[in-house]
Amino acid sequence: MKLRTVTLTILLAALVFTCKNDDDDDEVVVVPARDRTEVYEENKAAIDAYLDTHFYNYDEFDFDNPYSEANDSFQVVIDTIAGENSDKIPLSQRPELIAKQVADAEEEDLIYTMYYLMVREGEGDVIHFTDRAYLQYTGTLLDGTIFDSTVTPVGLNMSTVGSDFGVVDGFREGTIEFKTSVSNSENGDGTVTYHKHGIGAIIMPSGLGYYSLTLSKVPAYSCLVFTLRTPGVIYLxxxxxxxxxxxxxxxxxxxxxxxxxxxxxxxxxxxxxxxxxxxxxxxxxxxxxxxxxxxxxxxxxxxxxxxxxxxxxxxxx
Structure with missing residues (x-):
């Protein structure tokens, strides 16, 4: 998708992701920016409601043996608490959910609260804010709309340095909380299984995402949710x-x-x-x-x- 900046105007407006499929024809529109504090208050209320009404598939993860091979294939799936899932524990009450404060890139006095779901930290290498991390992820809106995903690991530069494109601030700040895998094995069918990597999710307000940018599946001022796995990293x-x-x-x-x-x-x-x-x-x-x-x-x-x-x-x- 839309993980790469398309024009200089967009680059100046916000740090966007670096990975973009060749067949992706997403149209990017920059709308007039609203007051950032006002937008954040709206986003915060929406995120709080999301955390209270959604859960993830924690009952499929073996917390007694977090680094077992069985858990290596685990992927976070977030769903609404309703119907047959009405007895699930909401994200807001899960001990794996961790809040993190991050300053706005435009207004340093504005401090956002974002969240990352630390299902498994990982036992491999540390990921720094200047590195290129290799990740498997899915990006959605709060309503569950998928706007981007990757099955195999994709290398993303965590920061914009020189000619590098970087990722949005919230994605970087969440990703660097995890570590990489320690090894991998081929499955004989062209796929690879990574072992003991980080597993989790990131939930961020629009000020740490695309903010006033409008993409084909991402309206302006949208909160973003990413589920991710962190197979590898290259220290740049x-x-x-x-x-x-x-x-x-x-x-x-x-x-x-x-x-x-x-x-x-x-x-x-x-x-x-x-x-x-x-x-x-x-x-x-x-x-x-x-x-x-x-x-x-x-x-x-x-x-x-x-x-x-x-x-x-x-x-x-």
Missing amino acids: DHDSDGVYSYLEDLNNNGDFSDDDTDGDDVPNIIDIDDDGDDVPTIWEDLDNDGDPTNDIGANGIPNYLDPTETASNQDED
């Missing part, structure tokens, strides 16, 4: 300087734009000389151990962030 190095991008978020605030060691207005994540000493970061692996984050000067500052420690003055020592 956006400037190819030998330091994974997630390590270049020095203050660990989830924002790479404010980490600029040499003050040259180029964030470290896309700066090939982070400390401005005219020695490329990747060359500051002075003891040739393949790790440019070492500290030859033993002053508590890694070489690639310390302009006083370069290959030349190390040779002089």
Whole structure:
């Protein structure tokens, strides 16, 4: 579907997903933006009602053995509490449902509450906000309308860096709470089973989704629900300087734009000389151990962030 930005206008309006099928002819319309706080209050009421009136298939998951092979094929399915399902426990009362606060990208004083359903965290690698995660997911509206889905894992960049397209904020903030699989096995029919990956769901207000964008199956200001599994991840190095991008978020605030060691207005994540000493970061692996984050000067500052420690003055020592 609509996981990729289509025009510059859309890119500036909101971060959209990166994956888009070739046969997808979704038409994207940007409508005049409403007051973000007002929209959030409406979204919050809708999400609260959704959580109270919907459940997921928790009785099909073996909580006593969460990382069993049987659970590896489990997929979250959310449905309405009604009829033969009238005795189900609503999402709002499930201990797996976790609230998370995220600031609005446009108005930092506006703090959204989104939710992720942690059915199983996963036992593999951590997924960072700068990584490319490989995911299986289904996206729906609160009324159950499916607007996107994938069966096999799709690689999605969690953030917009350089020429990368990123995902919407709520999807990223939910996905990074999970970990990947530890292994996989072929089933002999062309399919693959992943083992011990994360399993869950994400529920977000429109301010963390497409907000005022209107897509063919997603009206403006729609709350979004994603069920997902997290098979894998690739740790990206956006400037190819030998330091994974997630390590270049020095203050660990989830924002790479404010980490600029040499003050040259180029964030470290896309700066090939982070400390401005005219020695490329990747060359500051002075003891040739393949790790440019070492500290030859033993002053508590890694070489690639310390302009006083370069290959030349190390040779002089």
